[in-house]
Amino acid sequence: MNILYFDCGAGISGDMTVAALLDLGVPLEHLSQELRKLALPDGSYELAATRTERHHIPAQSFTVSVHDHHTHRHYGGIDAMIERSTLSPAVKECSRRVFRRLAEAEAKVHGVPVEEVHFHEVGAIDSIVDIVATALCLDYLAVDKIYAAPLPLGSGFVMTAHGRLPVPAPATAELLKGLAVHTLCGSGERVTPTGAAIVAALASTTGHRPPITLRKIGSGAGSADFSDCPNILRAFLGNEEVAEETADEVMVVETNIDDTTPEQLGYVMERLFEEGARDVFFTPIQMKKNRPATQLSFICLKQELESLTGVVLTETSAIGVRYYPAGRIKLERKSVVEETEFGAVRFKEVKEQGRFLRRSPEFDDCRRIARERKIPLREVMERLGACRT
Numbered sequence: 001m002n003i004l005y006f007d008c009g010a011g012i013s014g015d016m017t018v019a020a021l022l023d024l025g026v027p028l029e030h031l032s033q034e035l036r037k038l039a040l041p042d043g044s045y046e047l048a049a050t051r052t053e054r055h056h057i058p059a060q061s062f063t064v065s066v067h068d069h070h071t072h073r074h075y076g077g078i079d080a081m082i083e084r085s086t087l088s089p090a091v092k093e094c095s096r097r098v099f100r101r102l103a104e105a106e107a108k109v110h111g112v113p114v115e116e117v118h119f120h121e122v123g124a125i126d127s128i129v130d131i132v133a134t135a136l137c138l139d140y141l142a143v144d145k146i147y148a149a150p151l152p153l154g155s156g157f158v159m160t161a162h163g164r165l166p167v168p169a170p171a172t173a174e175l176l177k178g179l180a181v182h183t184l185c186g187s188g189e190r191v192t193p194t195g196a197a198i199v200a201a202l203a204s205t206t207g208h209r210p211p212i213t214l215r216k217i218g219s220g221a222g223s224a225d226f227s228d229c230p231n232i233l234r235a236f237l238g239n240e241e242v243a244e245e246t247a248d249e250v251m252v253v254e255t256n257i258d259d260t261t262p263e264q265l266g267y268v269m270e271r272l273f274e275e276g277a278r279d280v281f282f283t284p285i286q287m288k289k290n291r292p293a294t295q296l297s298f299i300c301l302k303q304e305l306e307s308l309t310g311v312v313l314t315e316t317s318a319i320g321v322r323y324y325p326a327g328r329i330k331l332e333r334k335s336v337v338e339e340t341e342f343g344a345v346r347f348k349e350v351k352e353q354g355r356f357l358r359r360s361p362e363f364d365d366c367r368r369i370a371r372e373r374k375i376p377l378r379e380v381m382e383r384l385g386a387c388r389t
Helices: 014-023 028-038 075-084 089-110 121-140 170-175 193-202 262-274 302-315 363-373 377-385
Strands: 002-007 045-054 057-066 145-148 157-160 163-166 203-206 213-221 232-239 247-257 279-286 292-300 322-329 332-340 343-352 355-361
Touching (some): 014 028, 014 057, 057 121, 075 089, 089 170, 121 193, 193 203, 262 302, 355 363, 355 377
Antiparallel strands (some): 213 232, 247 322, 279 292, 343 355
C-alpha cells in the first residue's frame, strides 16, 4: 500500500501541494498534457515549475499564471466541467471530492446554496488547476492513503477578493473543523482554503505519522517567506507492509434483481468497491415466470454490512437482501513498490507460511503506463513480468 504523509509544519496550499508531488517525480509535462482534458480556454493559464530555496533549504515551486481575467465561475459549472472531461474516473472523483468540500465551506460562510458558490475569476482557474493537478499527481504516484500533520492556524489578516479577512480566513476555518491544528507558528496565512480542502477531503487522519518504509521525500515551496520557519510542505512517500491474517470470517450478501439497468448495476459495483467491499460480482439467474435476472453478490466484513447494504437498497430496485457468514482462508499477501524501467510500480506478492509463491504487477499501474507510453498493455505486463525474481 502506497502511503503519503504531508508534513505541514509551515502550512499547506494548493501550489505547495502540487510542487511537493512534482518533487516526488511527477513530470510537469504529464500534468500539462492531462490538464488539457479539462477544456479550459486556450491560453487562459500557464504552468511553471522551478527550483528555489526557503531558509537555504532547496524545494520545488509551482506557479499558475492566469491570463483569463474575465470569466466568472460557479461551483456547479466547475463540477460539470470536471465530470464532462476525459480525465480518468479516479482523477475526476478525487478532484470533485476536494472541490465539493471547498464549495460547501464557502456556501456556509456566505449563506448561499452550494451550486451557486462563486469563485473569483483568477482564483477559479488557479484553484481548478491546483486541485485537478493534485489529483493527477496522486494518481500518477499510485497513492493509496494520505495522512497529514497538524495544521498551523496562523494569525493576522489576509487580503482576498472579499476584502481584508482574519487568518485563518472564514472558509479555511470552516474546513479545519475536525482536523488537528496548532498555534506553534508566527503570523501570516499558513493554510489556504485550497490546502485545507485537500487535507479535509483526502487525508484519512491528521496528527498521526504512520509507520512506513520511506522511499521518497518531496519538498514544495510556498510563495511567502516566513521568518520563523522555512515555508515548505514536505511529502513523505513510502509503502506500508501489513501482514494479513490467513483465515478470517466475512459476510456474503446477495439479492436478486430483475428491473435495474446494466448501467445502474455497473455504478452499484463501483459504489460498493469504493465503500470497502472485498469483492462484488453478478450471476445471471432465472426468476419466477422465467424472467431473466441478475443476482448481485458482495463480500464484506461484518462491521461493513449495514453501510454496504444501504448502498444496494438505495441504488437498486431491491427491497431486501440476504446475508450469511462464511469462513475464508487466504494466502499471505502484501503490496511492494519497486523501481522498474517504467518508474515506480506496485507488485502484489503472495506467500504461503513465509514461502514465496509468486508476484505480479498491479493492473492499474500497468494500464496507466500503457496509456502514458502509448504501448500495448500486454507488452507492459510482459516486460514487468520479466522483472520478477
